[in-house]
Amino acid sequence: MSLENHTAVVTGAGQGIGRAIAKKLAADGARVAALDINETTVQETAQLINEAGGRAKGYVVDCTKREAVNAGIDQVVADLGGIKILVNNIGWSGTSFFEDEEESYWDQVIAINLKAPFLVTHAVLRSMKEQGEGHIVSLASDAARVGQLQGVAYSACKGGISAFSKGLAREVAKYKINVNCVCPGPTNTPLYESAINDKIKKAFTQIIPMKRIAQPEEIANAVAFLVSPGASYITGQVLSVSGGLTMAG
Numbered sequence: 001m002s003l004e005n006h007t008a009v010v011t012g013a014g015q016g017i018g019r020a021i022a023k024k025l026a027a028d029g030a031r032v033a034a035l036d037i038n039e040t041t042v043q044e045t046a047q048l049i050n051e052a053g054g055r056a057k058g059y060v061v062d063c064t065k066r067e068a069v070n071a072g073i074d075q076v077v078a079d080l081g082g083i084k085i086l087v088n089n090i091g092w093s094g095t096s097f098f099e100d101e102e103e104s105y106w107d108q109v110i111a112i113n114l115k116a117p118f119l120v121t122h123a124v125l126r127s128m129k130e131q132g133e134g135h136i137v138s139l140a141s142d143a144a145r146v147g148q149l150q151g152v153a154y155s156a157c158k159g160g161i162s163a164f165s166k167g168l169a170r171e172v173a174k175y176k177i178n179v180n181c182v183c184p185g186p187t188n189t190p191l192y193e194s195a196i197n198d199k200i201k202k203a204f205t206q207i208i209p210m211k212r213i214a215q216p217e218e219i220a221n222a223v224a225f226l227v228s229p230g231a232s233y234i235t236g237q238v239l240s241v242s243g244g245l246t247m248a249g
Helices: 016-027 039-051 066-080 103-131 152-175 190-195 198-207 216-226
Strands: 007-011 031-036 055-060 083-088 134-139 177-184 238-241
Touching: 007 016, 007 066, 007 103, 016 031, 016 039, 016 055, 016 083, 016 216, 031 039, 031 066, 039 055, 055 066, 066 083, 066 103, 083 103, 103 134, 103 152, 103 177, 134 152, 134 216, 152 177, 152 238, 177 216, 216 238
Parallel strands: 007 031, 007 083, 031 055, 083 134, 134 177, 177 238
Antiparallel strands: none
């Protein structure tokens, strides 16, 4: 569905799922602001979109810092116009057992996975209210539904994103702003490759009913639907895109 005349902000757009989402939204007609802390990868994303005939601009933003986020969003509005779409994709986790972790690690996981979406959403809401509409999709994880071994803090944060989306959906519905959440299952990304060992990767292909992990583009397709006009009456929902790894009842 067409997203012409929509400015979309995608965080963590430098690689993996974030890059796939940015490319998909641009292909559907949106002007894409690709945000990432890595200048090289985020500019590569913007370049790929522009070379394909879309419109995108890369912004180097540390989404865990309020001043950086506010300045970045102000610049996006100045460059690309009022924001109608936000995709909170940023996320990160190491692999360790909870009992072995330091407080500094928890602070980092919470800042990236929970605080950053808070800050970016807070900064974007004013622009959406001015536009008279908006679509927000935040990426959680199926780890929020079932828990992740060696990912306790990550699971907790992603559960927070799910609850954040539901609560916010109730608050901003009066402004014609839809808020939803997508929970990817295991997905073929650089983070997955670096954080998951071969034994667990093999186990995933056995327990996922579709017998494979997701490709980033498959997550992007779900996000693109939820920010499209076709999802105008959908808000406060949590959608797993996981090949049947988890199934809502």
